[in-house]
Amino acid sequence: MEESRTAEHDVVAMLRTYEERMFEEDGGLYLVGDIFDQYMEYKHLVPKGFARLQGLLAEWTDRGIPVTYLVGNRDPWHIDYFENELGVRLVHQALDDVADGLLLHAWHGDGSVPHEWFYNRIRSLLRNRVVARFYRMIMPGDSAFALARWVARRFSSDGAAHEATVEALRTYAESALARPNIDLVVLGHCHRASCISLAGGTYLNPGYWFNDRTFGYLDSSGPAIFRWTGGRAEPVTAIDSANLLALTN
Numbered sequence: 001m002e003e004s005r006t007a008e009h010d011v012v013a014m015l016r017t018y019e020e021r022m023f024e025e026d027g028g029l030y031l032v033g034d035i036f037d038q039y040m041e042y043k044h045l046v047p048k049g050f051a052r053l054q055g056l057l058a059e060w061t062d063r064g065i066p067v068t069y070l071v072g073n074r075d076p077w078h079i080d081y082f083e084n085e086l087g088v089r090l091v092h093q094a095l096d097d098v099a100d101g102l103l104l105h106a107w108h109g110d111g112s113v114p115h116e117w118f119y120n121r122i123r124s125l126l127r128n129r130v131v132a133r134f135y136r137m138i139m140p141g142d143s144a145f146a147l148a149r150w151v152a153r154r155f156s157s158d159g160a161a162h163e164a165t166v167e168a169l170r171t172y173a174e175s176a177l178a179r180p181n182i183d184l185v186v187l188g189h190c191h192r193a194s195c196i197s198l199a200g201g202t203y204l205n206p207g208y209w210f211n212d213r214t215f216g217y218l219d220s221s222g223p224a225i226f227r228w229t230g231g232r233a234e235p236v237t238a239i240d241s242a243n244l245l246a247l248t249n
Contacts, residue, residue, distance in 0.1 A: 004037075004049065007210050012052050014215065014228045015060075022065050028099065029060065031088075032188035032206060033072025033108030038148045040077045042136055047145070054086055061087030070095060072188060073110040073119065077132050092127065100218050102183040102201075105176045109189035113168040161192035161208075170196070173203035184223060186216065193236070195225045 021027065039047060057067050068089045069082055082088040094107035110116075111123050125131055135144060173185040177200035185203045193207030193214040204223045206216040213228040214236065226233040 003210070007213075008050055008053050010213060010228055011209060012056055013231065014213075014233060015056055017233065019060070022060070023063055028066040028068065029057075030099075030106055030186065031067070031069040032106065032186060033070050033110075034074045034188060035069070035072075036075040038145060039075035040136070040141075040144055040148060041079045041081055042141060043079065045141060046081045057082075057088055058086045068095070068097070068106075070106055070108050070188075072108040073123075073126075076127050096182070099184070100220065102218070103181050104184050104186060105179075105182045106186040109169050109172065109187035112172040112187075113165050113189070115164045115168070161190055165190040166192050166194075169205065170194075170198075170203060174198055174200075177201040177203070184218070193225045195223055 015029070018027070022029070036047065036050070041047070061067055066089065067087070068091060070091045071078060076092065078090055083090050094105065097104045097106065111120055113120075139147070169187050169190045173187060173196075176182050176185045177198055179200075183201045185201065187203070187205050190205060191208040191211075192205060193212070193216075194203065194205045195216070196203045202223050204216045204218075204225070206225070207214040209215065214225055215228070215233075217224055217226050217233075225236050227236045
Protein backbone atom coordinates (compact mmCIF):
# COMPACT_ATOMS: atom_id res chain seq x y z
CA MET A 1 0.00 0.00 0.00
CA GLU A 2 2.79 2.43 0.88
CA GLU A 3 4.64 1.60 -2.36
CA SER A 4 1.49 2.35 -4.35
CA ARG A 5 0.99 5.67 -2.54
CA THR A 6 4.61 6.64 -3.22
CA ALA A 7 4.27 5.70 -6.90
CA GLU A 8 1.12 7.82 -7.14
CA HIS A 9 2.80 10.76 -5.39
CA ASP A 10 5.71 10.62 -7.83
CA VAL A 11 3.57 10.36 -10.97
CA VAL A 12 1.43 13.31 -9.88
CA ALA A 13 4.58 15.34 -9.15
CA MET A 14 6.03 14.42 -12.54
CA LEU A 15 2.87 15.35 -14.42
CA ARG A 16 2.61 18.67 -12.56
CA THR A 17 6.03 19.67 -13.87
CA TYR A 18 4.74 19.29 -17.44
CA GLU A 19 1.28 20.69 -16.80
CA GLU A 20 1.65 24.25 -18.09
CA ARG A 21 3.73 23.16 -21.08
CA MET A 22 1.08 20.61 -22.01
CA PHE A 23 -1.64 23.26 -21.78
CA GLU A 24 0.26 25.97 -23.67
CA GLU A 25 1.50 23.66 -26.44
CA ASP A 26 -1.69 21.63 -26.97
CA GLY A 27 -0.13 18.48 -25.54
CA GLY A 28 -1.79 15.25 -24.45
CA LEU A 29 -1.30 12.25 -22.20
CA TYR A 30 -1.45 8.57 -23.14
CA LEU A 31 -1.75 5.94 -20.40
CA VAL A 32 -0.61 2.65 -21.92
CA GLY A 33 -2.43 0.19 -19.66
CA ASP A 34 -1.93 -1.63 -16.35
CA ILE A 35 -2.31 1.63 -14.49
CA PHE A 36 -3.93 -0.40 -11.72
CA ASP A 37 -2.83 -3.78 -10.38
CA GLN A 38 -6.44 -4.84 -10.91
CA TYR A 39 -9.39 -2.70 -11.90
CA MET A 40 -13.01 -3.81 -11.66
CA GLU A 41 -15.68 -1.18 -12.00
CA TYR A 42 -19.33 -1.69 -11.04
CA LYS A 43 -22.34 0.29 -12.21
CA HIS A 44 -22.38 2.47 -9.09
CA LEU A 45 -19.00 1.64 -7.51
CA VAL A 46 -15.36 2.09 -8.47
CA PRO A 47 -12.22 0.78 -6.72
CA LYS A 48 -10.79 3.01 -4.02
CA GLY A 49 -7.30 4.46 -4.29
CA PHE A 50 -5.34 6.72 -6.65
CA ALA A 51 -7.71 9.63 -5.99
CA ARG A 52 -4.90 12.18 -6.47
CA LEU A 53 -4.05 10.86 -9.93
CA GLN A 54 -7.69 10.73 -10.92
CA GLY A 55 -8.18 14.29 -9.70
CA LEU A 56 -5.26 15.47 -11.83
CA LEU A 57 -6.64 13.71 -14.91
CA ALA A 58 -10.00 15.42 -14.37
CA GLU A 59 -8.26 18.80 -14.01
CA TRP A 60 -6.36 18.25 -17.26
CA THR A 61 -9.39 17.24 -19.28
CA ASP A 62 -11.34 20.19 -17.82
CA ARG A 63 -8.58 22.46 -19.16
CA GLY A 64 -8.77 20.81 -22.57
CA ILE A 65 -5.69 18.57 -22.29
CA PRO A 66 -6.71 15.26 -23.90
CA VAL A 67 -6.05 12.10 -21.90
CA THR A 68 -6.25 8.68 -23.55
CA TYR A 69 -6.25 5.46 -21.51
CA LEU A 70 -5.46 2.24 -23.43
CA VAL A 71 -6.48 -0.51 -21.03
CA GLY A 72 -4.09 -3.38 -20.31
CA ASN A 73 -4.43 -6.99 -19.24
CA ARG A 74 -4.69 -6.03 -15.56
CA ASP A 75 -7.20 -3.22 -15.86
CA PRO A 76 -9.70 -3.98 -18.66
CA TRP A 77 -12.95 -4.03 -16.67
CA HIS A 78 -13.94 -0.40 -17.01
CA ILE A 79 -17.50 0.73 -17.64
CA ASP A 80 -17.91 4.52 -17.96
CA TYR A 81 -16.45 6.17 -14.85
CA PHE A 82 -13.23 7.38 -16.48
CA GLU A 83 -15.07 8.71 -19.51
CA ASN A 84 -18.09 10.29 -17.80
CA GLU A 85 -16.52 11.53 -14.55
CA LEU A 86 -12.90 12.22 -15.55
CA GLY A 87 -13.28 13.03 -19.25
CA VAL A 88 -10.71 10.40 -20.24
CA ARG A 89 -10.95 8.68 -23.63
CA LEU A 90 -10.99 4.94 -22.90
CA VAL A 91 -9.64 2.60 -25.61
CA HIS A 92 -9.87 -1.20 -25.37
CA GLN A 93 -7.89 -2.13 -28.48
CA ALA A 94 -5.05 -0.67 -30.56
CA LEU A 95 -5.34 2.97 -31.56
CA ASP A 96 -4.06 4.92 -34.56
CA ASP A 97 -3.71 8.62 -33.77
CA VAL A 98 -1.71 11.75 -34.60
CA ALA A 99 0.80 13.18 -32.09
CA ASP A 100 3.11 16.11 -32.81
CA GLY A 101 2.70 15.53 -36.52
CA LEU A 102 3.60 11.84 -36.27
CA LEU A 103 1.23 9.01 -37.12
CA LEU A 104 1.03 7.01 -33.92
CA HIS A 105 0.05 3.39 -33.34
CA ALA A 106 -0.51 2.74 -29.62
CA TRP A 107 -1.56 -0.40 -27.78
CA HIS A 108 -0.88 -2.05 -24.45
CA GLY A 109 0.47 -5.04 -26.38
CA ASP A 110 -1.15 -7.97 -24.58
CA GLY A 111 -2.30 -10.53 -27.11
CA SER A 112 0.75 -10.05 -29.32
CA VAL A 113 3.07 -12.36 -27.36
CA PRO A 114 3.03 -15.96 -28.72
CA HIS A 115 4.41 -17.66 -25.59
CA GLU A 116 1.54 -16.24 -23.49
CA TRP A 117 -0.60 -18.88 -25.15
CA PHE A 118 -3.02 -19.46 -22.25
CA TYR A 119 -3.78 -15.77 -21.85
CA ASN A 120 -4.12 -15.36 -25.62
CA ARG A 121 -6.76 -18.09 -25.64
CA ILE A 122 -8.88 -16.49 -22.92
CA ARG A 123 -8.16 -12.81 -23.65
CA SER A 124 -11.36 -12.23 -25.63
CA LEU A 125 -13.36 -14.02 -22.93
CA LEU A 126 -11.88 -11.87 -20.16
CA ARG A 127 -12.71 -8.70 -22.11
CA ASN A 128 -16.22 -9.80 -23.02
CA ARG A 129 -18.80 -7.41 -21.53
CA VAL A 130 -21.30 -10.20 -20.84
CA VAL A 131 -18.73 -12.31 -19.01
CA ALA A 132 -17.59 -9.29 -16.99
CA ARG A 133 -21.18 -8.46 -16.05
CA PHE A 134 -21.87 -12.04 -14.98
CA TYR A 135 -18.70 -12.08 -12.84
CA ARG A 136 -19.78 -8.89 -11.08
CA MET A 137 -23.26 -10.29 -10.46
CA ILE A 138 -22.27 -13.59 -8.90
CA MET A 139 -19.56 -12.28 -6.53
CA PRO A 140 -19.54 -9.46 -3.97
CA GLY A 141 -17.07 -6.69 -4.76
CA ASP A 142 -14.41 -7.58 -2.19
CA SER A 143 -14.46 -11.26 -3.12
CA ALA A 144 -14.33 -10.46 -6.84
CA PHE A 145 -11.26 -8.25 -6.31
CA ALA A 146 -9.56 -10.79 -4.06
CA LEU A 147 -9.99 -13.56 -6.63
CA ALA A 148 -8.82 -11.36 -9.51
CA ARG A 149 -5.72 -10.30 -7.62
CA TRP A 150 -4.92 -13.86 -6.57
CA VAL A 151 -5.14 -15.04 -10.19
CA ALA A 152 -2.99 -12.13 -11.36
CA ARG A 153 -0.28 -12.86 -8.80
CA ARG A 154 -0.43 -16.57 -9.49
CA PHE A 155 -0.10 -16.36 -13.28
CA SER A 156 1.50 -12.96 -13.95
CA SER A 157 5.05 -11.72 -13.64
CA ASP A 158 6.32 -9.83 -10.60
CA GLY A 159 7.29 -6.81 -12.67
CA ALA A 160 10.47 -8.28 -14.14
CA ALA A 161 10.90 -8.02 -17.89
CA HIS A 162 10.96 -11.33 -19.77
CA GLU A 163 13.14 -11.48 -22.85
CA ALA A 164 10.59 -13.42 -24.90
CA THR A 165 7.97 -10.75 -24.21
CA VAL A 166 10.40 -7.93 -24.97
CA GLU A 167 11.31 -9.52 -28.31
CA ALA A 168 7.70 -10.31 -29.22
CA LEU A 169 6.68 -6.68 -28.74
CA ARG A 170 9.63 -5.46 -30.77
CA THR A 171 8.60 -7.84 -33.56
CA TYR A 172 5.05 -6.49 -33.40
CA ALA A 173 6.41 -2.92 -33.57
CA GLU A 174 8.45 -3.80 -36.66
CA SER A 175 5.37 -5.21 -38.39
CA ALA A 176 3.29 -2.13 -37.49
CA LEU A 177 6.00 0.24 -38.75
CA ALA A 178 6.01 -1.63 -42.06
CA ARG A 179 2.62 -0.02 -42.71
CA PRO A 180 3.00 3.15 -44.80
CA ASN A 181 0.92 5.28 -42.45
CA ILE A 182 2.74 4.65 -39.13
CA ASP A 183 5.72 6.69 -37.83
CA LEU A 184 5.75 5.77 -34.14
CA VAL A 185 4.64 2.64 -32.28
CA VAL A 186 4.00 2.86 -28.54
CA LEU A 187 3.47 -0.32 -26.52
CA GLY A 188 3.50 -1.30 -22.84
CA HIS A 189 3.18 -4.77 -21.28
CA CYS A 190 6.81 -5.97 -21.30
CA HIS A 191 8.05 -3.84 -18.36
CA ARG A 192 11.18 -2.69 -20.19
CA ALA A 193 11.52 0.89 -21.40
CA SER A 194 12.85 1.31 -24.92
CA CYS A 195 13.16 3.95 -27.60
CA ILE A 196 14.50 2.21 -30.71
CA SER A 197 14.84 3.36 -34.31
CA LEU A 198 13.59 0.65 -36.64
CA ALA A 199 12.93 0.45 -40.36
CA GLY A 200 9.98 2.73 -40.98
CA GLY A 201 10.02 4.67 -37.70
CA THR A 202 10.48 4.45 -33.93
CA TYR A 203 9.33 1.96 -31.30
CA LEU A 204 8.80 3.43 -27.82
CA ASN A 205 7.91 1.48 -24.69
CA PRO A 206 7.62 3.60 -21.55
CA GLY A 207 8.34 0.60 -19.31
CA TYR A 208 6.98 0.10 -15.78
CA TRP A 209 6.45 3.21 -13.66
CA PHE A 210 5.83 1.32 -10.43
CA ASN A 211 9.40 0.01 -10.19
CA ASP A 212 11.56 2.34 -12.27
CA ARG A 213 9.72 5.64 -12.69
CA THR A 214 10.30 5.84 -16.44
CA PHE A 215 8.00 7.42 -18.99
CA GLY A 216 7.97 8.35 -22.65
CA TYR A 217 7.93 11.91 -23.95
CA LEU A 218 7.46 13.35 -27.42
CA ASP A 219 8.16 16.88 -28.62
CA SER A 220 9.68 18.48 -31.70
CA SER A 221 12.98 16.71 -30.92
CA GLY A 222 11.28 13.33 -31.30
CA PRO A 223 10.37 10.54 -28.87
CA ALA A 224 12.55 9.81 -25.83
CA ILE A 225 12.56 7.96 -22.51
CA PHE A 226 12.88 9.89 -19.25
CA ARG A 227 13.23 8.76 -15.65
CA TRP A 228 11.75 10.64 -12.70
CA THR A 229 14.35 10.80 -9.96
CA GLY A 230 15.09 13.23 -7.16
CA GLY A 231 12.09 15.35 -8.04
CA ARG A 232 13.03 15.88 -11.70
CA ALA A 233 12.99 14.10 -15.06
CA GLU A 234 16.29 12.93 -16.53
CA PRO A 235 16.75 11.50 -20.06
CA VAL A 236 17.72 7.84 -20.38
CA THR A 237 18.29 5.59 -23.37
CA ALA A 238 16.52 2.36 -22.31
CA ILE A 239 15.79 0.97 -18.88
CA ASP A 240 13.26 -1.27 -17.16
CA SER A 241 9.73 0.01 -16.57
CA ALA A 242 6.53 2.54 -16.66
CA ASN A 243 3.10 2.66 -18.20
CA LEU A 244 2.73 6.25 -18.98
CA LEU A 245 3.29 8.30 -22.12
CA ALA A 246 3.25 12.10 -22.22
CA LEU A 247 3.02 13.69 -25.66
CA THR A 248 3.36 17.41 -26.37
CA ASN A 249 3.49 19.55 -29.49
